[in-house]
Amino acid sequence: MTKSLEDMIHEVQSFNTDNPDYKCGSVALLGRPNVGKSTLMNKIIGNKVAIVTPKPQTTRHRILGIHSDENQQIVFVDTPGIHKGSQQLNRNMVKVAYAAAEEADVLCIMQDGSKPLDRGSMALIERFADGRLDKPRIHVINKIDQSNKDRLLPRLQEIQQLDPDAVAYVPISAKKGSQVQSLVQEISKHLPQAQPMYDPEWFTDQSQKQMAAEYVREQVFLSMYQEIPFQTAVDIEEFVDLGDKIEIAAVILVGSERHKPMLIGKRGELMKHIGIKTRQGLEELLGCKVNLKLWVKVQKDWFNKPGILQDLGL
Ligand SMILES: Nc1nc2c(ncn2[C@@H]2O[C@H](COP(=O)(O)OP(=O)(O)OP(=O)(O)O)[C@@H](O)[C@H]2O)c(=O)[nH]1
Numbered sequence: 001m002t003k004s005l006e007d008m009i010h011e012v013q014s015f016n017t018d019n020p021d022y023k024c025g026s027v028a029l030l031g032r033p034n035v036g037k038s039t040l041m042n043k044i045i046g047n048k049v050a051i052v053t054p055k056p057q058t059t060r061h062r063i064l065g066i067h068s069d070e071n072q073q074i075v076f077v078d079t080p081g082i083h084k085g086s087q088q089l090n091r092n093m094v095k096v097a098y099a100a101a102e103e104a105d106v107l108c109i110m111q112d113g114s115k116p117l118d119r120g121s122m123a124l125i126e127r128f129a130d131g132r133l134d135k136p137r138i139h140v141i142n143k144i145d146q147s148n149k150d151r152l153l154p155r156l157q158e159i160q161q162l163d164p165d166a167v168a169y170v171p172i173s174a175k176k177g178s179q180v181q182s183l184v185q186e187i188s189k190h191l192p193q194a195q196p197m198y199d200p201e202w203f204t205d206q207s208q209k210q211m212a213a214e215y216v217r218e219q220v221f222l223s224m225y226q227e228i229p230f231q232t233a234v235d236i237e238e239f240v241d242l243g244d245k246i247e248i249a250a251v252i253l254v255g256s257e258r259h260k261p262m263l264i265g266k267r268g269e270l271m272k273h274i275g276i277k278t279r280q281g282l283e284e285l286l287g288c289k290v291n292l293k294l295w296v297k298v299q300k301d302w303f304n305k306p307g308i309l310q311d312l313g314l
């Protein structure tokens with residue numbers, strides 16, 4: 001079971017930050033959509049900081065996951081998958097990923113090791129391999145639980161050929177946790193000596209309200225098909241903490257009139273399902289009862305409107 005936000009906050013850990021050898025730095029998690037970046041961050045942090053779904057383009061903004069122990073603080077920066085898309089939203093997402101790479105101390109460039117390297121993945125490796133960003137690059141080959149030695153070895157060699165100057169090539173399974181500790185150790189080697197940037201009790205920079213919006217969107221992604229999830233956003237209109245329970249009112253934005261009835265479902269059943277699943281997840285995260293009200297609102301082509309994207313933090 002994952003720890004509630006409350007548990008994490010009360011789990012006071014006092015690290016000796018007077019330690020002159022203490023290390024602290026940020027690590028950008030980069031890659032094509034769906035390779036497992038958010039899964040890896042959640043695994044290392046030990047909590048669901050970022051939502052995960054089987055659909056590509058799940059992550060839309062930069063999300064911090066903070067791992068602190070007595071020797072180091074690693075600030076993971078989960079990023080949207082790098083892809084080509086015609087909408088303003090897609091272009092903004094890709095910009096976020098490249099900006100995170102510019103700011104980070106270490107780059108983790110991730111591939112789905114269960115599939116052959118496609119042209120997009122190769123281009124991505126080459127883009128970072130050109131050394132324009134003078135930072136240590138670690139190539140992470142994920143989903144090894146769905147691969148085998150015969151397939152993995154040639155993939156590793158291919159990546160090595162595309163980027164021979166990377167500091168490491170680490171095969172992992174983010175989902176199962178295999179080799180994740182070795183990856184953390186490898187990252188540690190490249191962190192600068194510095195005092196922690198964040199309070200060691202924190203595990204993310206997101207507010208509860210932001211996480212609530214993401215939890216609603218996760219359920220929309222899991223429940224809807226075709227283009228609908230990609231043209232849906234969530235805005236929290238009300239978030240009231242009453243001590244023993246939290247009242248949340250969320251609006252689900254859709255980009256066209258015809259998506260509204262599809263999202264609501266027959267007699268509102270789909271919406272009810274999304275509401276129940278979100279509430280269960282939020283109660284576990286927030287450690288208290290949650291009252292959740294959901295509405296669907298049509299905002300034509302919101303994903304191409306800079307003003308709305310800005311309001312949504314996208
Ligand atoms: N079998 C297997 N599946 C994995 C592994 N890591 C992630 N997945 C699955 O891959 C899918 C995508 O995972 P995410 O963590 O959302 O991928 P992402 O790179 O963050 O995707 P975007 O946010 O869309 O860029 C989910 O269904 C995960 O459960 C792994 O190690 N093994």
Ligand SMILES: [Mg+2]
Nearest residue numbers: 037038058059
């Ligand atoms: Mg993600």
